[in-house]
Amino acid sequence: MIRIDFGEKAMDFDAPLTVYEAAKAAELASRDVLAAKVDGKAVALTYTLEKSAAVQLLTFADAEGAHIFNHTASHLLAQAVKRLYPQTKLTIGPAVEGGFYYDFDSDIPFTPEVLAALEGEIKKIAKENLRIERFTLPRDEALSLMREREEPYKVQLIEELPEGEEISFYRQGEFVDLCAGPHLFATGLVKAVKLTQCTGAYWKGDQKNKVLQRVYGTAFPTKEGLAEHLAALEEARRRDHNKIGRDLEYFTTVDVIGQGLPILLPKGARVVQLLQRWVEDEEMKRGYLLTKTPYMAKRELYKISGHWDHYLDGMFVLGDPDDETKECFALRPMTCPFQYQVFLNRARSYRDLPMRLGETSTLFRNEDSGEMHGLIRVRQFTISEGHLVLRPDQLEEEFRGCLELAKYCLGTVGLLDRCTFRFSQWDPANPKNKYEGTKEQWEVAQETMGKILDDLGVTYSVGIDEAAFYGPKLDIQYKNVYGKEDTLVTIQIDMLLAQRFGMVYTDKDGEKKYPYIIHRTSLGCYERTLAYLLETYAGALPTWMAPTQVRILPIGEEHLAYCDELRAKMEAAGLRVEVDDRNETIGKKIRNAQLEKLPYMLVIGDNEVHDHTIAVRSRKEGDLGAMTLDKFIADLLLEVAEKRK
RNA sequence: GCUGGUGUAGCACAGGGGUAGUGCAGCUGAUUCGUAAUCAGCAGGUCGUGAGUUCGAAUCUCACCACCAGCUCCA
DSSP states (O other), rough: OEEEOOOOOEEESSSSSSSHHHHHHTTOOOOOEEEEEEEEEETTTTOOOOOOOOEEEEOOHHHHHHHHHHHHHHHHHHHHHHOOTTTTEEEOOEETTTTTEEEEOSSSSHHHHHHHHEEEHHHHHHTHHHHHEEEOOOHHHHHHHHHTOHHHHHHHHHHHOTTTTOOOEEETTTEEEEEEOOOOOOOOOOOOOEEEEEEEEEEGGOTTOOOOEEEEEESSSHHHHHHHHHHHHHHHHOOOOOHHHHTTEEEEEETTTTTTTHHHHHHHHHHHHHHHHHHHHHHHHTTOEEEEOOEEEHHHHHHTTHHHSSSSSSSOOSSSSOOOOOEEEOSSOOOOHHHHEEEEEHHGGGGGEEEEEEEEEEEEEEOOTTTBBBTTBEEEEEEEEEEEOOOOHHHHHHHHHHHHHHHHHHHHTTTTTGGGEEEEEEEEEGGGGGGOSSSSHHHHHHHHHHHHHHHHTEEEEEEEEEEEEEEEEEEEEOOTTSSOEEEEEEEEEESSSSHHHOOOOETTOOOOOOOOEEEEEEEEEEEHHHHHHHHHTTOOOGGGSSOOEEEESSSSSSGGGHHHHHHHHHHHHHHOOOOSSSSOHHHHHHHHHHTTTSSSEEEOHHHHHTTTOEEEEEEETEEEEEEHHHHHHHHHHHHHHOOOO
């Protein structure tokens, strides 16, 4: 007798049976059920239940169900590729968020035409509704099966599997793939597949390895599901900062200036200025000292900091880096070695600490040419840089202060909701030249940081080999509308560089000691922040940061004088206002202002001039009716002061 | 840097071996209008850049540049 607990109900059975049979008996089997979890482990519906277990049935709505579904879709893709291009070698094909991919070693390029043909073949395979069967083999038989099928990458994967690990395969029709699974029970469940693109990807993600062809796709159990997904993608495209940022004239790029060097147009520049002033003021309130340091320095500075050894590829060097007989300069990729000089300006006592240094700092990084992306990844950018020089006993409190400031800034602009935290650590296995310092130093730094994060109750993921070369980081990661993640804010603990720079303070006991340093940003890089703001608000920035807050729309030219009067009063109150004095209809002026996503429009005609009022229109709520200018200004100033979203 | 795609006026798009069109935007004029496009006229492009093939290239070939997606790398 075995007892199967489905959560909502439980049933007893005499003999072993499959999950599907059990679900059917319990009247829980439906078309939507794709797979199951048995005692927490994902399995196919054909999995045989031999003993009592808790079973959770998975549908496409469950993240794990969708994952299994996409994974099976990747096998359909691989099968289609093998049918149409049998000489292709299989590598790996996992499910990813929102879809799947499969990496192939193939001589033919996967052009859009090829992808269309593959989609056709996938449909056929789905129609054939092949059973998907799992089987395991001992290592030697697994190897000979894959050798026989001439799949060298699979052979390598098997060889790398740890001893004693079960080696499982999945078969559907003539197609067999080495795979941990689980999978759906038949190909027919995959009703809608779209192959979205083909790109290059290195075998095992290593640049030294062969470039494989990665085919991305997305799959759904219904055609409607796919249609909805494509519509959502379309919506995401409408919010893309790279599109609306250019359309609404926040920024542009120019071929002759170069890659990764965007121009901030007046609107973009205004928003960045507003953010910078605000962040600088917030930092001043928190005891930061403002610095202004040079954009470049001699090679010798970077030799001390370690950038010359660890970051040379990322720097713009002016002069011949190898000619030691001549001066050689480099643009700064980070502010640290410059700001340290402020501390080094004179002898420091423990009373000087914590010393919080802040700077709106422009940096230059020579990114690889394929890396640039709109305002998100650029070669010159400006960040709210800061370095805190501390006694060890101040580390936790100051770290907390940095985290609170970052959360306050991100929360205020409205980006915090989409952020996650990542504890970025070094990789002890990484080649020596990537990280500075000893194993012991890294362990101390990471342990300290881990303890602080736990004390502060931060929920984080761990990123191995994501650390800076001088220390571990807490990275605040932002996920954009397409689901792609980038770092917005970073807070780093550095126990190494003070020593390299000879930064010491005299402690209470008269001893000279090395301080700890926190590297941190408040809001991250302004270009990237602007990009995410445009995306988050679909171009309709909150009033407090909108480049223009109010546009006055005169109906006829006889109203212009009154409009100018209104503008002067609002400008005197500190608002950003303009008058649309073009010879256009009021409908056209409203339409333009709406399309430009201006927060407020004032429609001014005979009535308003006569009554000494204004007719207010909000971009969100439309016509708000007549009110006095004084009330409007008061309301608006409050909205701005509160930084309302 | 690597893989694939794209590049025609400020923007959205046609066209395509015989030296370029449409709509919007712009300019000029008329119109003076009440909550998302008034009408008319004008002007605007060495078809991303450079080389090659050709009697002739925006169209074919190659190289380069930029943009997009992904890989790798990072804020």
